[in-house]
Amino acid sequence: MRQGWSEGFATAIHAAIDLETGRFSVGSAGHPAAVHFQAGRGRWQPVSGASGVLLGVLDQQSPEDYPRAHGVMERGDALLLFTDGVIEAPGFDLFQGLDRLLGQADRAAATGFSGAAGRLCAAARSGETDDRAIVLLWRT
Template identity: 30%
Template sequence: MLRRRPPRTASADDLLMTLGRLTAQAREGAEKQRARVELAEALQREMLPTRLPELPGLRTAATYAPARHGLDIGGDWYDGFPLPDGSLAFSIGDVQGHDVEAAAFMGQIRLALRAVAAHAADPGEVLSRANDLLLSVDCGLFATCTFVRFDPVAWTLSSARAGHVPGVWATTDGRFGLADDPGGLPLGIVPGESYPVAHRRLSTAGALVLLTDGVVEGPSFPIEAGLNQVTRLVSANAGESPAAVAGAAMSVAEFTGHTDDAAVIVLRFDGGDGQDRVKRGAGARVVAGARPPALSDG
């Protein structure tokens, strides 16, 4: 004998309607989130430079990878551009937060650094002025950053850090380490902040790698372990092309879980004096793209 299913009560019908409404809202929310993520990624890629400057004896490369799951995209950047005095500037950084707002703020920082660097040669002064400029915008976000100036005549690197993860260096004679110089607070927190500057003469051929914490840190992967991995790989590839060094450094992101976006920029330099190279070369050209004892203080 077949038993008839008892009629649903009004409360059951209400529950089904509520579940249906919530499901529709969740689907709509997911679609909006996906659209925001896609917009953030598009903004990020459009704002990052497609080419970096080079000079005779200095080759460059950079790479960027979005967050593996697409939820934490929009905060990392790198940049490189020539300065009026013939030197080159490079920066890398990470905006607090993610999504479209972080990608837009990243664009503001890049423009601020470029504008300030055209009138201030000292990397510490560049970061200090950019910090005050960003605070005047009052957007409520902050960013870590490393800013580097390459002098092709003195063949030196001058750098300053605003709360950013240290860089990694290695030379072709087998030496390596962290460029863990003193720094200041991230940009956008305290007005009038000062940023110490480290000066290094490039006496031995090698590479300096600047990166964001998405490369070296993950939910169950401490930043120290990530930096050790990058240092080992950069040392093993110090004599290779800058693109190869960048690829080796970025590969560490696969070990970290890659929950954040990640960026790497590589300066691959010859050792010695840069004056002859500048005289032979045609100036800067643009192409696609601890205190190290081997990089002697200038």
């Protein structure tokens, strides 16, 4: 709202994580899906099933409009949340941007996640004019 965009809607993502067990749930309001790194498999997997309605689109919204996806972060796993500005770039579709992000995230997984969120965010092709934010949660 502060930015004065004419669209009148916003996206959001919410993650809840039990730090002792690693169990998590993710809810989304039109936001790009969270991605779960499974250390035992050595790969990233989108967290599917959490695809709710954009905020500001419906006159009234209820919890049923925002289904949650559930999973478990095992030791060495990570959960990656990011804004669309990280995967958007002129001339590229979102799937290409996501593929690029996950390629960079693979390198971070191989060398260690410490400081990776900042590096991934800085490497976004959208430049300084788009929203770019990353939250990277790593279970050691």
